[in-house]
Amino acid sequence: MSRSDDWQAKAAHIRHLLSTESETIHENTGHMNSERYRAIEGFDYDALRDEARAIKEDAIARLPELIEQVKASVEENGGTVYVADDAADANRYVEDVMADRDAETLVKSKSMTTEELDLNDHLGEAGYDVFETDLGEFVIQVAEEAPSHIVGPGLHKSSEEIADLFNAHFDPDEDLATAQDLTRFARDYLGERIREADVGMTGANFVVAESGTIALVTNEGNARKCAVTPDTHVAVAGVEKILPTVADLQPFSQIIAKAATGQDVPQYFSLLTPPVDSPTLDFDEPDVPITEQSGGGVGRDGGGSDDRDFHLVLVDNGRFAMREDDELRETLYCIRCGACANSCSNFQHVGGHAFGGETYTGGIATGWETGVHGLDSAGEFNDLCTGCTRCVDACPVNIDIPWINTVVRDRLNRDEAPSEFDFLVEGLTPDEEPGGLDPQKRLFGNVDTLAKLGSATAPVSNWVARTRPARLLMDRVAGVDPRRDLPAFRRDTLRKWAADRETIAPADAERQVVLYPDLYTNYVQVERGKAAVRVLEALGCAVRVPDIPASGRAPLSQGMVSTARERAEAVSEALAPHLDAGRDVVVVEPSDAALFRREYERLLPDEEFDRIAGNSYEILEYVYGLLENGADADALAAGEGQSVSYHSHCQQRTMDLAVYTEAVLSDREFDVRTSDQECCGMAGSFGYKSQYYELSVSVGAELADQFADAERVVASGTSCMEQLDDLLGPTRHPVELLDPAAE
């Protein structure tokens, strides 16, 4: 297939999901997302996640030693530990346990790791009956589908769809209709399976090295039943689940349910140190008191019911290699709460059947899939991460999920075979990337060059770009969707305007400001740049708009890390004399402000990063600071009670910068309403790409709905402005509202 065919196939798949699973997924993930916000409100989430993160870092660093300790602890307790190298090894071991116990049936509680292993298929082929007892997994098993979410494997299905499925599959005496009916039916059906089962299998959210305890976080009670009813318990867990001590469980016990579903605590936090003391339940001997049944525990020693057999299968399957990989290692800190999926606008609209690989779903899935199934599986969905960073705020162990996505994208780029169209973009694109890079990525990664060219030849370049033949070529070569309006490049750039005008800044200005002429403000959204200069000057700053190269945001978003690094170094060099002179760097485009303060840490030496991050400010953040330090607010335009609907930029929100815009606008008597949508769906190039255009518009439409009755809409990011321009009409940057020269 050509790339163009790939794009069309992907667009068709997404279109299908948007018209089928999207509504239910959106309702469920949106609910969990808002419940998470509710649960962590007034709670020191950040302190707890720092603690959780530190414990995970330590545990993964000491993993080989901790595995030995787990083995010793579990064996002391009377159980067995098996460390499986890969899926085949783990599956073989479980099959051997089944054979040794003369077992025929196995009941399971939810375990993503066994999904990763394809254990059910393996046991099924070996002739064993396997039943999923978590209701979501049960639905998926009956439907013969793949999980669509790490926590809620069946959350793409509505009650009606599940009812249709069950009515067709089980043909119950009376048709099932409501969630209550379905739950009762599943409880009865699976209750019988559990009572008959020979072996119970669970996963493990955590494994404690010092005691051999496994911790299970569940709500339904099926893990309790699976673990306690049959005489044989097999727990399967990735090696990364090990924590050193019982005390280390504490922060996770407080954070995991909040992050996952917005519950303060789960219904059941099961802390099992198997083999457990509870007597086994033999429903084949229904009238023999439990405590007198074979293996009953009363009067026996305290080391667990003698009849019980416990196996802990610890799975490597690529995890030790991830541990050696400086970029993927963080993935192993993941506690699989699904918050990265719930907080992701794209995920909310398409779910894990698009935003997922062979097993795992959501933002962190890129790390997991690369590690356990390989790059190709990650490549299926990695581009759905737009780098909006909303998951960074949500993740309970502070994993830089967008960075993992960027790095994997970079590795995928380097794996690409050359394209027939390379020659068309090669000459235009002075990047640091190898030949063969997807021309779509190369085009958007080099948008700075295009902007310069487009501006130099504007307005003709804009006219040409908008012609039908040009749009068709762009669509075919670079997958630029013809339905999306292109940005109009301006010949009169911000830098030209600034150079041509006489500065009105006082010579004795207290603050010397470098306004960073980001690509979009300089070439496209020039008015917001002019407004920013006038606002800063009105507050007593001397403002320069020097020639500083493009930030590297565009190539970074395409996974072109070397190019982004080269750009970062050039920016650092160009900013150096200004920083030496004690000037503040003020940035209008929030994605660049975020870059200076966040991603540059990955691209620049520590000292250079610290200096840039420490001296750069988002424009309204800086204005807020000036006003707090006594600048005269009356020098700015006032709102006189005018209502304004504000969409803050995703990366700006993650940096906790949105509050400054709200505060300044409120101060200046604007009646501000802020959207609660995580991201506008445009995300730089994402909304231009033909395979993602419809998804982008679907996400944007949700935001547009929130603002349907808005008198005036402002947005901080170029992308958000473009998206809202397309959906609602002209949108401005908040700084334009404060412009003293505004009409």
Add this chain to the structure above:
Amino acid sequence: MATSLTRFEDALVDHDCDVTRTSVAEFDGALADAVREPAVGVALDDQDLSLPAAVETDPTPAQLQAAASGVTPVAFAVADHGTVAIPSTATAVEPVSLYPDRHVAVVREAQVVPDTDAAFDELGPVLAGERDSVIMATGPSATGDMGALVQGVHGPSEVHVVVVESEVTQS
């Protein structure tokens, strides 16, 4: 302690549990009100409190399966979240608290610890020292997997906590 107890009761209600506060003297009546028959249970191992004859304390699997209520003691309870700590014991506290539709948990006031820190002070020796097992249970079993929140899945749909106050001593 009274503050902890009130917080415990409030948290139980927040997590959809029923709660009765009673005294040693009035325990039998309070328990009878909380229990639905047929009932199974685990002896309380408490010199002041005992279960009535109507609660079968050495149940068979058939009785466990048929029971409407399961009455158990707890290892301890946590005020902050209304959590009861269910120990895995040879006397079958775990299955008795799990299989019947209604779990009636008997909690002595002195067993209520204030918060998660205190809970982990209890759990450390139990898990790492004794190598025992505990279920930290908060509210009835629940699922959203069928499209709406439903209480009562594989575990109980109702949890009723009977809190027995310590005797007031005059000083």
